[in-house]
Amino acid sequence: MKKNISFLVLYCLFLTCTTAFAQVNRVEKGNLVIENIPDIPQDIMQRMQQYQNVRSASLQGWLPDGRGMIISTRFGETTQLHLVEAPGGARKQITFFEEPVNGASVNPVSTDFLFTRDIGGSEYYQIFHYDLASGKYRMLTDGASRNGFALWSNKGDRFSFYSTKRNKRDWDVYVANPNNPEQANSVLENTGTWIAVDWSPDDSKLLILKYVSATESYLHYLSLDSKKLTQVNPSEEKIAYGGQAWSKDGKGVYFTSDAGSEFKRLQYYDMASHEITMVTGGIQWDVSSFELADDGSRLAYITNEDGISKLHILDLQSKEEMQLPDLPVGQIYGLDFRPEGNQLGLVLNTPQTPGDVYVLDLGTSELVRWTYSEVGGLSTDNFVTPDLIHYETFDKVEGKPRMIPAFYFKPEDTDGLPAPVLISIHGGPEGQFRPFFRSTIQYHVNELGIAVLAPNVRGSSGYGKSYLKLDNGYKREDTVKDIGKLLDWIAARPELDENRVAVIGGSYGGYMVLAAMTHFNDRLRAGIDIVGISNFVTFLENTKAYRRDLRRVEYGDERDPDMRAFLNKISPNNNADKISKPMFIAQGANDPRVPASESEQMVHVIRKNGGQVWYMLAKDEGHGFRKKSNRDYYNHATVLFLQTFVLGEETTLR
Numbered sequence: 001m002k003k004n005i006s007f008l009v010l011y012c013l014f015l016t017c018t019t020a021f022a023q024v025n026r027v028e029k030g031n032l033v034i035e036n037i038p039d040i041p042q043d044i045m046q047r048m049q050q051y052q053n054v055r056s057a058s059l060q061g062w063l064p065d066g067r068g069m070i071i072s073t074r075f076g077e078t079t080q081l082h083l084v085e086a087p088g089g090a091r092k093q094i095t096f097f098e099e100p101v102n103g104a105s106v107n108p109v110s111t112d113f114l115f116t117r118d119i120g121g122s123e124y125y126q127i128f129h130y131d132l133a134s135g136k137y138r139m140l141t142d143g144a145s146r147n148g149f150a151l152w153s154n155k156g157d158r159f160s161f162y163s164t165k166r167n168k169r170d171w172d173v174y175v176a177n178p179n180n181p182e183q184a185n186s187v188l189e190n191t192g193t194w195i196a197v198d199w200s201p202d203d204s205k206l207l208i209l210k211y212v213s214a215t216e217s218y219l220h221y222l223s224l225d226s227k228k229l230t231q232v233n234p235s236e237e238k239i240a241y242g243g244q245a246w247s248k249d250g251k252g253v254y255f256t257s258d259a260g261s262e263f264k265r266l267q268y269y270d271m272a273s274h275e276i277t278m279v280t281g282g283i284q285w286d287v288s289s290f291e292l293a294d295d296g297s298r299l300a301y302i303t304n305e306d307g308i309s310k311l312h313i314l315d316l317q318s319k320e321e322m323q324l325p326d327l328p329v330g331q332i333y334g335l336d337f338r339p340e341g342n343q344l345g346l347v348l349n350t351p352q353t354p355g356d357v358y359v360l361d362l363g364t365s366e367l368v369r370w371t372y373s374e375v376g377g378l379s380t381d382n383f384v385t386p387d388l389i390h391y392e393t394f395d396k397v398e399g400k401p402r403m404i405p406a407f408y409f410k411p412e413d414t415d416g417l418p419a420p421v422l423i424s425i426h427g428g429p430e431g432q433f434r435p436f437f438r439s440t441i442q443y444h445v446n447e448l449g450i451a452v453l454a455p456n457v458r459g460s461s462g463y464g465k466s467y468l469k470l471d472n473g474y475k476r477e478d479t480v481k482d483i484g485k486l487l488d489w490i491a492a493r494p495e496l497d498e499n500r501v502a503v504i505g506g507s508y509g510g511y512m513v514l515a516a517m518t519h520f521n522d523r524l525r526a527g528i529d530i531v532g533i534s535n536f537v538t539f540l541e542n543t544k545a546y547r548r549d550l551r552r553v554e555y556g557d558e559r560d561p562d563m564r565a566f567l568n569k570i571s572p573n574n575n576a577d578k579i580s581k582p583m584f585i586a587q588g589a590n591d592p593r594v595p596a597s598e599s600e601q602m603v604h605v606i607r608k609n610g611g612q613v614w615y616m617l618a619k620d621e622g623h624g625f626r627k628k629s630n631r632d633y634y635n636h637a638t639v640l641f642l643q644t645f646v647l648g649e650e651t652t653l654r
Contacts, residue, residue: 011050029627033615036614036615037614037615040637044643050378051442052440053374054373054437055221056355057091057373058071058072058355058375059071059346059357060112066121067345070094070106072098072101072104073371074403078097079096081104087370091371094616095130100627103279105151105152107156110500111133111157112138112348113128113130113132114130114152116147119588120590123146123479125146126139126452129178131513131585133614134510145165145168146164147163153203154201154202157344158180161173162172168546170189172189172190173206174622179631188208192212193327193550194211197211198245200221200250201247204218204224206221207244209222211558212553213550215238217239217240219241233274235275241255241257242257245480247296254266256287256421260300262465263286264286265279266280273300284416287403287617289301289333297448298315302332306462307432307456308437309331311324313362322362324365329350329385330436333346334346344362345362349437354437355436357371377441386408386410386452390404391455391456393484394481394482395593402458404455404482406433408520410451411446419496420450420501421490421504422451422452422646423453423454423516425504425512425513428461428507429460429471431508433460433549448639450654451495457483458471472556479512479517483519487524499525502526502527503524504527505530507530507624510530511534513527514534514572514573517581518578519573521580526583527581527583528583529597530603530624531586531587531598531623532585532594532602534571535568535571536555537558537564538598539555542595544592576602576609576611582611582612584615584616584641585616586599587616587617588618590619591622591623603615
């Protein structure tokens with residue numbers, strides 16, 4: 001309660017200060033605080049309605065009794081859990097909450113499951129138990145700490161999870177019985193971020209990952225009887241681990257790691273001999289995920305090949321890969337072998353179609369669609385598939401210009417005129433733009449005639465660990481230089497209008513927007529920053545304690561005087577006097593990652609310098625907008641902002 005009062009007091013002071021040097025038109029609509037954003041024209045709301053009534057579905061798990069699967073999808077304001085019993089069958093909603101449900105862990109032996117949710121985007125996730133037979137649910141965790149990664153044991157009588165309840169900072173590992181959650185047993189207490197990722201087949205051990213950063217983690221197994229923690233694959237090399245799983249006979253562990261390689265390769269570690277067998281040594285791309293069949297006969301894995309997913313299924317006896325049917329070019333995720341059948345569940349998502357659940361029959365190679373997500377009545381044939389391009393940046397690799405990958409969405413009809421451009425910058429910073437279905441991009445391209453460019457600048461994942469490390473510490477602004485070189489690429493393209501370019505991004509991508517606006521103000525029309533970092537020092541001091549050290553590894557430690565000076569020097573709020581173009585800044589009030597103060601101080605300093613800012617604050621959101629009504633308003637305002645400041649006020653919808 002004190003924190004909420006403090007936030008309101010600070011926010012009121014912020015508003016008082018801003019009105020001293022700039023006229024602020026402030027309106028509250030429900031949970032939204034809106035400043036200087038004009039009324040949304042009716043034609044924008046009407047035309048966007050179809051694009052905003054698009055859904056997708058994700059596979060959460062198979063039910064062990066053969067009844068079907070649990071999926072997540074949205075039919076109202078938030079994403080909830082649904083039961084689907086057959087291909088194309090009706091989606092029977094199971095959970096009905098005002099807050100979104102994050103996912104489910106299905107009991108392997110009965111029809112109950114665990115799920116997590118928070119309140120207002122705070123990310124203080126709580127674990128709930130749901131009995132599908134009775135329709136009753138209850139919260140199992142304390143309601144105050146952050147909890148997650150709930151995993152059932154193979155017998156289905158216990159589950160493991162992490163929690164910060166000891167000190168609100170470190171992630172400890174617990175084991176609990178859902179019938180007696182108050183007696184949860186702390187099996188591992190340590191400093192840092194520790195997550196149980198799999199149970200051994202006999203439920204006597206837990207496979208546990210210690211996460212330090214995107215480039216450093218450590219794999220262990222924990223004996224639940226002795227509490228002895230043993231490192232798997234100990235090495236002096238800093239290794240980044242991806243997925244992990246016990247072999248079904250309990251004699252070894254499958255994992256992905258970048259040990260001795262640029263990419264995360266799938267490997268097998270023999271527990272007795274400590275020998276490692278390479279499973280995917282010949283593939284020079286990351287293995288992004290994998291899944292073992294319950295009988296241990298097959299292993300399915302996905303490679304991330306220049307941002308595109310490719311599915312592989314390996315017969316572990318013959319060591320041969322299965323012949324698979326042609327799958328759409330796009331993204332594949334959510335792998336889950338059906339317990340009682342020769343089938344693999346997965347989600348397919350392409351730039352033209354939202355994610356839906358499919359099932360691959362491993363005997364016949366037939367791919368069967370289980371869910372049919374709506375696209376607002378729009379024809380997906382009209383949606384644009386991006387081109388993968390590579391452009392030269394400022395430095396070289398082995399004497400040749402370094403090439404930056406980017407996805408390029410081109411409008412088909414521009415009346416013969418150069419198209420305006422929106423540069424979309426991903427977050428992370430170790431994220432990667434991949435061509436998932438995004439209805440907003442399709443709207444910008446098809447309805448506004450804007451070309452969208454989504455670069456994977458240095459520091460992005462998916463291109464090797466050397467590329468991933470290129471933006472760490474004092475190299476931070478090299479990523480901004482990559483955006484400058486993209487502006488050069490745009491200027492050289494006759495079909496693009498270099499005089500009408502805007503930037504958009506969220507979280508770290510929001511920092512990149514702000515930094516691009518300070519560096520390239522004269523080459524940009526406007527910027528849209530969602531939950532972005534405006535000052536690295538205040539960000540590191542105010543982000544939640546459980547993630548502060550993780551971010552220091554990436555950005556630098558603000559407690560070091562030299563690094564603090566550098567971070568202050570490059571922070572956008574200390575360079576805001578260079579921004580003279582309009583900005584749209586959007587924020588969730590309960591954001592635990594990038595606190596609302598980051599956006600507010602940027603709004604304050606831009607207005608103090610006489611700049612123009614539209615500001616939106618959602619009081620019931622955190623790191624982004626997960627409730628449909630908030631997201632709809634943000635999308636409406638974004639379109640109006642682009643029409644006003646990039647396309648020109650006279651622009652009408654196509």
